[in-house]
Amino acid sequence: MSTRSFRTTLAALALVATAACAPDQSPPDTAVRPTVVSPVDAVPITVAVPSAASPATPKRTPKPSSGTCLGAVVHTVDASADAPPWRPVCIAVGGVVRVEWLGPGELTVTPASRASCAYAGGVHMCRLIGTGPARFGTATRRLDVTVAAAASPPKPSPACDQPGTIRTLDAGDGGPPWPAVCMRIGSKLRVEHLGPWGFEAAPAGIMSCWYEAAVRECTFTRPGTVTITISRPDVEPRRLIIVAIS
Incomplete structure (x- = not known):
């Protein structure tokens, strides 16, 4: 091989080596590729869907039954300043609320149709006449x-x-209601x-009456509250409220 051919060969080899060592000048791959998640690695996501709220049920105050109430008793309370507090109570119609140590006109009943009250000597006696x-x-x-x-x-x-009591009213006497x-x-x-x-009884049908010689006698036949009115031409009418029970 001649000297010129040898030099030419060396130059060619040098160019090849230089090309192999030169950095890659091609533009970078900037394409965005989706990430594939294996079904094994996937984590399920649970989305809580709020259920429709049910309407609030109003609270009901239980009505007292006859099993939780007292019979027609006399319930006494003390109205003096240092007396114990008054507690709610359930009493059958016909019973009495007795309020002691209280002056006249100092007791109110609401509604007034529930009781008929009489006063004497610092004591109010209130008969329960309506439920x-x-x-x-x-x-x-x-x-x-x-x-x-x-x-019952x-x-x-x-x-x-x-039971079996006979009450007598003298209609000839005037005065306040009995x-x-x-x-x-x-x-x-x-x-x-x-x-x-x-003579008037309202409502009718609670008692059966007969009359003879200025005397009227009435027998109670069913439970209820009746108002007796006695009217005379020379005096104010007088009234008596009677609660009849079994």
């Missing part, structure tokens, strides 16, 4: 009473007359000194 809630109040106290219908079979009712009373079915009301007119 439902009642509130007895003074300037500083209140007593909530639930007046329940009479239980009846509970002890010491505030009422004994205090309300509680009587049993089968008991009798006898009204004396009154002619065939001037």
